[in-house]
Amino acid sequence: MRAPEFWKRDSVGLTPAILTPVGWIYGVAGWCRTKLATPWKAPVPVICIGNLVAGGAGKTPVARDIGKRLNLMGHNPHFLSRGYGGWEQGPHLVDTRQDPSGRVGDEPLLLARTAPTWVSRNRAEGARAALEDGADTIVMDDGFQNPGLAKDLSIVVVDGRYGFGNGRLIPAGPLREFVGPALLRAGAVAILGPDEAGVETELMRWSVDLPVLKARIRPDNQSAHEKGKRAIAFSGIGMPEKFAYTLHESGWDVIRTHEFADHHAYHPDEITRLKNEAMRENALLVTTEKDIVRLPADRRDGIEVITIGLQWKNEADLNVLLETLLD
Numbered sequence: 001m002r003a004p005e006f007w008k009r010d011s012v013g014l015t016p017a018i019l020t021p022v023g024w025i026y027g028v029a030g031w032c033r034t035k036l037a038t039p040w041k042a043p044v045p046v047i048c049i050g051n052l053v054a055g056g057a058g059k060t061p062v063a064r065d066i067g068k069r070l071n072l073m074g075h076n077p078h079f080l081s082r083g084y085g086g087w088e089q090g091p092h093l094v095d096t097r098q099d100p101s102g103r104v105g106d107e108p109l110l111l112a113r114t115a116p117t118w119v120s121r122n123r124a125e126g127a128r129a130a131l132e133d134g135a136d137t138i139v140m141d142d143g144f145q146n147p148g149l150a151k152d153l154s155i156v157v158v159d160g161r162y163g164f165g166n167g168r169l170i171p172a173g174p175l176r177e178f179v180g181p182a183l184l185r186a187g188a189v190a191i192l193g194p195d196e197a198g199v200e201t202e203l204m205r206w207s208v209d210l211p212v213l214k215a216r217i218r219p220d221n222q223s224a225h226e227k228g229k230r231a232i233a234f235s236g237i238g239m240p241e242k243f244a245y246t247l248h249e250s251g252w253d254v255i256r257t258h259e260f261a262d263h264h265a266y267h268p269d270e271i272t273r274l275k276n277e278a279m280r281e282n283a284l285l286v287t288t289e290k291d292i293v294r295l296p297a298d299r300r301d302g303i304e305v306i307t308i309g310l311q312w313k314n315e316a317d318l319n320v321l322l323e324t325l326l327d
Contacts, residue, residue, distance in 0.1 A: 003054065003055070003056075003174060003238075003239075006166065006173075007165045007166055007168075007173050007174040008162070008165060008166060009162070009163060009165055009166060009167075009197055015172075016166060016168055016172045016173060017172075018172075019168075019171050019172035020168055020169075020172040022171055022172065023168050023169030023170060023171060023172040023173065023175075024169065026169050026170050026171070027169045027175075027177055027178050030145060030176070030177050031177065031178065031181060033147060034145070034147045037147030037148065039124075039147050039148055039149055039150040040124035040127070040148065040149055040150065041150040042127045042128075042131065042138060042149065042150065043131070044131065044135060044136050044137055044138060045137050045138070045152045045153070045325055045326060046127065046137075046138045046140065046149060046150065046151050046152050046153075047066060047137065047138070047139045047140065047151070047152065047153045047154075047155070047322075047325070048140040048143055048144055048151040048153070048154040048155070049062050049063040049066065049139065049140060049141055049142070049155050049157060050140070050142055050143060050144020050145070050154060050155070050156055050157070051142075051144065051156060051157045051158065051176075052144075052156060052158070052164060052175055052176055052177060052179060052182055053158075053162070053164060053165055053174040053175055053176065054170060054174045054175075054176060054238075055174075055237075055238030055239070055262050056159065056162070056237060056238020056239030056242070056262070057157045057158060057159050057162075057192070057238070057239075058157050058159060058192040058217065058242075059141055059142055059157050060107045060110060060111065060141055060290070061192075061217065061308055061309070061310055062155065062157050062190055062192075062215075062310065063079065063111060063139055063140075063141040064110065064111060064114050065309070065310045066139055066155075066322070067079060067111070067114045067115045067139050068114055069318075069319065069322060070115075070137050070139070070322070071114075071115065073322070073323075073326070075136050075137050075326070076115075076134055076135055076136045076137070077115050077135065077136070077137040077138070077139050078115060078116045078117070078118060078130035078133065078135035078137070078138055078139070079108070079111040079112070079114070079115055079116070079117040079118065079138075079139050079140075079141055080117075080118050080120065080123060080126045080127060080130060080138050080139070080140045080141070080143070080149075081105065081107060081108045081111065081117060081118070081119055081120075081140075081141045081142065082105075082119070082120070082121060082123075082142060082143065082146075083104050083105040083107075083108050083119035083120075083121075084105050084107070084142070084263065085101065085102075085105040085106060085107075085263035086101065086102060086103050086104040086105035086108070086119065087102065087103060088103045088104050088105075088119050089120075089121050090118065090119045090120030090121060090122070090125070090126055090129075091118050091119070091120040091122075091125050091126045091128075091129035091130075092104065092118065092119045092120070093116060093117070093118055093129070093133065094108045094109065094111075094112040094116075094117040094118070094119060095112075096109055096112045096113065101265075101293050101294045102265070104119045105119065105263070106263060106290045106291075106293050106294050107141060107290065108141075109293045110289055110290060110293070111141060115139075116130070116133065116135070118130050122148060123140065123143055123146050123148045123149040124148045124149045127149055137326070144156065144182075144185075144186075145176050145177060151185075152325060153187040153188070153321070153322075153325050154185060154186045154187050154188075155186070155187065155188045155189070155190050155213070156182070156183065156186045156188070156189050156190070157189075157190045157192060158189060158190070158191050158192070158199050159191075159192055159193060159197075159239060159242070160191045160192060160193035160194050160195040160196055160197060160199060161193055161194065161196045161197060161242075161245075162197060162239060163196075163197025163198065163199050163202065164179060164197070164199075164202060167179075179202070179206060180206045180208075183203070183206060183208045183210065184208075186210055187210070187211075187321070188210055188211040188212070188213055188321055189203065189208075189210050189211070189212050189213070190212075190213040190214075190215065191212060191213070191214050191215075192215055192216070192217060192310070193216055193217065193242075194216075195214075200212060211317060211321060213312065213313075213314060213317060213318050213321075214312070214313040214314060215310040215311060215312045215313060216310070216311050216313075217242070217246055217308050217309075217310060218246070218250070218308065218309060218310070218311050219246065219247075219250050219306050219307065219308055219309075220307040220308060220309040229252060229253060229283075229284055230253045230255055230281065230282065230283035230284065231247060231252045231253065231254050231255065231283055231284045231285075231286045231304075232254075232255060232256045232257075232258070232274065232277060232278045232281060232283045232284070232285050232286070233247055233252075233254050233256075233257045233258070233286050233287065234257070234258035234259075234260065234274055234285070234286075234287050234291070235257075235258075235259065235260065235287055235288050235290075235291050236259075236260035236261055236262060236263065236264030236266070236290075236291055236294070237262055237288060237290055237291070238262045240257070240259035240260070241257075241259070243257075243288055243306075244257045246306070246308065247286065247306070252286070255281060255283055256277075256281070256283075258274065263294070264291075264294070265294060266291075266294055266295050266296070266299075268296050268298075268299055271295060271296070271299040271303075272299075275302060275303075284304050285302065285303050285304065286303070286304040286305075286306055287303055287304075287305060287306070288305070288306060288308075289305055289306070289307050289308070292305045
């Protein structure tokens, strides 16, 4: 789905006002679901990378970064995902050579490049499967609102430009739950990009005393000769404007962008049209790692894939957070 414009910060109008009572019901139902649940406690540390808004905060890049750090620390982390966008119920160990995105979703295919990744609608069953396969740490990509598996550390990821949107609950706004009670379950907050939305101020308003980690998204495969090159960008992610911003920030001359719904399943004809447009404009056609895995295999040639990583402002604080948990 595409997030409606009125979900954005400082939005006003009749629609969000009318939908606000529905949002309250949604929030209370979620709160009750969390309070009444009895989560299963795994015998190994469970780290949850979640967010409070619907899509696009940057959970998967943070989860991959955490997985890499755990590997460097000598651990055997396994990722656990719901597999949004795929039909697999699980528990299922993702095979990047065999599994299409239609089965497991696009994000698990990216995670599986870093560490073993399990898709499971039932998070507790997925965690048990990972344990049987030798996991000594479990990293959940999303699932902060899922009460089935106990978390030892939850990192809430917030996009610095978007923040908590208009501050209203679904469907009146992008929030999955009430901000204050949600942050009481968190162990840290990670702000990605410049804090233009005033996330830190919002945390102070809720009197939340949590470690605040800051990072910026940067292309991993950016080379000097690509700077200044003309590009036509397309993406189907939670906040597609973030991809265009990252390209601009890295020096690309983005002449046009095409935005699709999150987890969009591309039709071959759509890719043909995009390639023809890039050829007419004498530009490179560029997209994200998350999008390329959803393209038909025979349509991927000639498309530049931008891989991204995180540059932490306070990397030492993140390492201490993980080391303290694991010790």
